[in-house]
Amino acid sequence: xxxxxxxxxxxxxxxxxxxxxxxxxxxxxxxxxxxxxxxxxxxxxxxxxxxxxxxxxxxxxxxxxxxxxxxxxxxxxxxxxxxxxxxxxxxxxxxxxxxxxxxxxxxxxxxxxxxxxxxxxxxxxxxxxxxxxxxxxxxxxxxxxxxxxxxxxxxxxxxxxxxxxxxxxxxxxxxxxxxxxxxxxxxxxxxxxxxxxxxxxxxxxxxxxxxxxxxxxxxxxxxxxxxxxxxxxxxxxxxxxxxxxxxxxxxxxxxxxxxxxxxxxxxxxxxxxxxxxxxxxxxxxxxxxxxxxxxxxxxxxxxxxxxxxxxxxxxxxxxxxxxxxxxxxxxxxxxxxxxxxxxxxxxxxxxxxxxxxxxxxxxxxxxxxxxxxxxxxxxxx
Numbered sequence: 194x195x196x197x198x199x200x201x202x203x204x205x206x207x208x209x210x211x212x213x214x215x216x217x218x219x220x221x222x223x224x225x226x227x228x229x230x231x232x233x234x235x236x237x238x239x240x241x242x243x244x245x246x247x248x249x250x251x252x253x254x255x256x257x258x259x260x261x262x263x264x265x266x267x268x269x270x271x272x273x274x275x276x277x278x279x280x281x282x283x284x285x286x287x288x289x290x291x292x293x294x295x296x297x298x299x300x301x302x303x304x305x306x307x308x309x310x311x312x313x314x315x316x317x318x319x320x321x322x323x324x325x326x327x328x329x330x331x332x333x334x335x336x337x338x339x340x341x342x343x344x345x346x347x348x349x350x351x352x353x354x355x356x357x358x359x360x361x362x363x364x365x366x367x368x369x370x371x372x373x374x375x376x377x378x379x380x381x382x383x384x385x386x387x388x389x390x391x392x393x394x395x396x397x398x399x400x401x402x403x404x405x406x407x408x409x410x411x412x413x414x415x416x417x418x419x420x421x422x423x424x425x426x427x428x429x430x431x432x433x434x435x436x437x438x439x440x441x442x443x444x445x446x447x448x449x450x451x452x453x454x455x456x457x458x459x460x461x462x463x464x465x466x467x468x469x470x471x472x473x474x475x476x477x478x479x480x481x482x483x484x485x486x487x488x489x490x491x492x493x494x495x496x497x498x499x500x501x502x503x504x505x506x507x508x509x510x511x512x513x514x515x516x517x518x519x520x521x522x523x524x525x526x527x528x529x530x531x532x533x534x535x536x537x538x539x540x541x542x543x544x545x546x547x548x549x550x551x552x553x554x555x556x557x558x559x560x561x562x563x564x565x566x567x568x569x570x571x572x573x574x
Contacts, residue, residue: 205533210479213529217522224517230508242503243496251386255457256469257495258387259284261394262449263473264480264487265401266322269442270336271482272405273435274418275329279340280446281470282347283321287314287447288454289351292370292461293359295377295454303376310377311451318447319440321347326439330432348466355462369462379456390452394491397445401484404441414438446470472498475523494519 222232243253263280270277291314298306325343328334354360356368379389405411417424417431424431450465458464476494480486501515 205536206481209529209532209536210481210526213525214479214522217518217525220521220525221518224521230510234508235504235510238503238507239497239500242500249496249499252499253492253496254387254391255495256498257491258390258394259449259453259469260473260476260491260495261398261487262390262452263446263470264476264491265397265445265484266318266442266470267474267477268480268482268484268487269401269405269438269445270322270326271477272411272418273414273438274421275326275435275439276337277322277325277340277439277442278337278474279322279325279343279347279443279470280473281466281468282340282344283318283443283446284450284453284470285347285351285465286321286450287318288450288458288465289354289370289461290314290317291447291451292373292454295373296371299374299377301377306377307379307455310455311448314447314451314454315444316447318450319442319444322443322446323436323440326435330435344470351461351465352463359461361460364460364462367462367464369460372460373455377455378459379452388452388456390449390456393448393452395488397448398484398488401441401445405484410434410437446473472519475519475526478526479522 218236222236225232225235242249244250263284266280266283267277291310294310294313295306298309301309321343322340325336325340328339329336355370359370360368361371381388382391405414413424413429414434416427417429417434421431449469453465453467453469454461472494473491476487476490479494480490497515497518501512504510504514505512
């Protein structure tokens, strides 16, 4: 068995994203230098704010928790060949419905109340993204465009409800729903300020990995993602798989909204629209749609987000500086997608390919080199 192709593939999957991150950092440093800032001082401040102390680590992990859950909203459909970016909308709706569930069921025991809030957030986010999958499967609507536009619908619905029917009259400066009772708020992991939502994110990423890599359902999803047309020929129910995977994806983002409400804000308001959903799209792409890698990338990006206030205080840089860095990373990562299978360092030498071909038995070699016949239904197209 020739291990070179697998080794080279793993090396390529690691080196290209890491190289893209380094290029983005170099470009960002160049922009900082053009504006009169010392790039080394900027990077030092980012490191200190993200990982320089236990206090900094807590700030980073607080931001990493919703990023892990929201990133799965893009990661899971991508394994089916869909590019869904409705993370922000599902998070916002999940948080809103979870908050109102806690307000309506204020007399429930704490454990049942939190469970009901989680179920409400999961259902709200899951059904929202499943609608995008239904539009893609039944009507052929592009899922990227529809999910992007539906983000704005969800944000507008949040604003309407917290400023209208579900508004707490005492919330004057920032319109909000009624606050959750203390018993229905997530606590912190002792002894820290990190809430239990971080555990939700870690467990969700682990379950997503097992689901995709170790189950029959995951194998079917990967088959459809590899070749949807061939999957239909062998009889896989692509429609059911699309709806199921979109529901699971949205449920993760909806759970992230519930975590933000129950652990951070204590109520639903405009602060739910904190761009965690949009940032998690970058997490999914940098992680190459791998649920376990999402954990590491979410921590890295959480650290970058946590450094914005320090850059503003210490170096007098605009608060949106970290958004510029995110944008550069996203652009370079998108460009790096075109480099896969094209760089000579990660391609198998021609002599190895010839030796592998000569070592194949004739029937295997013929099967490997023969072109598959077209389905009969395509002969008249």
